[in-house]
Amino acid sequence: MAGGYDDRDGVIWMDGKLVDWRDANVHILTHALHYASSVFEGERCYDGKVFKSRQHSERLLKSGELMDMAIPYTVDEIEAAKRATLDANKLTNAYLRVVAFRGAGEDMGVAASRNPIRMAVTAWEWGNYYGDAKMKGAKLDIAKWKRPSPETIPVAAKAAGLYMICTMSKHAAEAKGCSDAMFLDYRGYVAEATGANIFFVKDGEVHTPLADAILNGLTRQTVIGMLKDRQIKVHERHIMPEELEGFEQCWLTGSAAEVTPVGSIGDYNFEVGALVRDIAEGYEKLVRA
Numbered sequence: 001m002a003g004g005y006d007d008r009d010g011v012i013w014m015d016g017k018l019v020d021w022r023d024a025n026v027h028i029l030t031h032a033l034h035y036a037s038s039v040f041e042g043e044r045c046y047d048g049k050v051f052k053s054r055q056h057s058e059r060l061l062k063s064g065e066l067m068d069m070a071i072p073y074t075v076d077e078i079e080a081a082k083r084a085t086l087d088a089n090k091l092t093n094a095y096l097r098v099v100a101f102r103g104a105g106e107d108m109g110v111a112a113s114r115n116p117i118r119m120a121v122t123a124w125e126w127g128n129y130y131g132d133a134k135m136k137g138a139k140l141d142i143a144k145w146k147r148p149s150p151e152t153i154p155v156a157a158k159a160a161g162l163y164m165i166c167t168m169s170k171h172a173a174e175a176k177g178c179s180d181a182m183f184l185d186y187r188g189y190v191a192e193a194t195g196a197n198i199f200f201v202k203d204g205e206v207h208t209p210l211a212d213a214i215l216n217g218l219t220r221q222t223v224i225g226m227l228k229d230r231q232i233k234v235h236e237r238h239i240m241p242e243e244l245e246g247f248e249q250c251w252l253t254g255s256a257a258e259v260t261p262v263g264s265i266g267d268y269n270f271e272v273g274a275l276v277r278d279i280a281e282g283y284e285k286l287v288r289a
């Protein structure tokens with residue numbers, strides 16, 4: 001049985017070197033710990049190949065740019081770091097977490113241009129993100145917090161600061177016996193879950209929130225492509241919460257979540273129907289193709 005995430009066997013790639021898992025530590029005055037100057041990626045490796053690996057590395061660099069934090073590695077260097085981490089840990093099916101952050105240095109105020117930008121790559125075996133929800137459908141709460149406006153924070157960045165409301169909302173959801181929470185955005189439109197995008201089915205067509213205040217997930221984009229290949233109409237649009245009543249099926253997408261059916265959101269119920277099963281199975285095949 002694995003211990004806490006800081007107490008495991010294996011190695012972690014940190015700033016260009018593979019270090020023992022338990023020695024992959026940072027100083028308490030690391031800028032990211034105080035001011036959330038951190039961006040990250042969550043990816044999955046299937047049978048030795050990281051799905052959409054380069055796109056994840058490109059998004060990491062983009063997130064850094066959006067946060068005024070130039071990550072001092074190229075996509076090729078990030079790819080090599082991921083490969084080295086998987087190989088050193090002898091992993092072929094794994095979850096990868098790549099994180100880039102402002103370290104400790106000359107500055108300890110909000111501005112920190114003199115502090116180094118650091119990067120680490122970790123990987124471990126990780127099963128279904130929502131446990132047995134893949135069969136039964138996940139139970140979702142509706143978060144009291146709202147996804148912020150793009151004028152408030154760079155919403156396209158996969159940045160640590162955006163996850164503050166996710167942790168709080170997921171804790172509240174778990175306290176009610178739910179596996180996750182769905183957010184509305186600052187305008188009141190249906191947005192996304194705490195770590196996954198959301199899709200709905202009505203009359204054989206699919207509806208998903210427009211990616212103007214959510215993370216435009218790589219799995220979301222993959223699944224939209226799969227639906228289009230199946231000649232299924234996809235409406236990327238603003239969705240009002242009142243519309244939930246009329247939707248028949250619902251699912252979540254994410255690198256960790258993969259394609260997970262949703263059984264309920266608050267008082268609204270959905271069937272784990274033929275389309276969601278088809279897309280979940282199709283995605284499982286695609287990632288291993």
Ligand SMILES: Cc1ncc(COP(=O)(O)O)c(C=O)c1O
Nearest residue numbers: 195196197215217218219254255
């Ligand atoms: C808030 C949020 N939305 C959506 C996603 C799905 O993104 P992707 O499919 O690129 O993993 C994630 C996961 O990274 C996320 O954290």
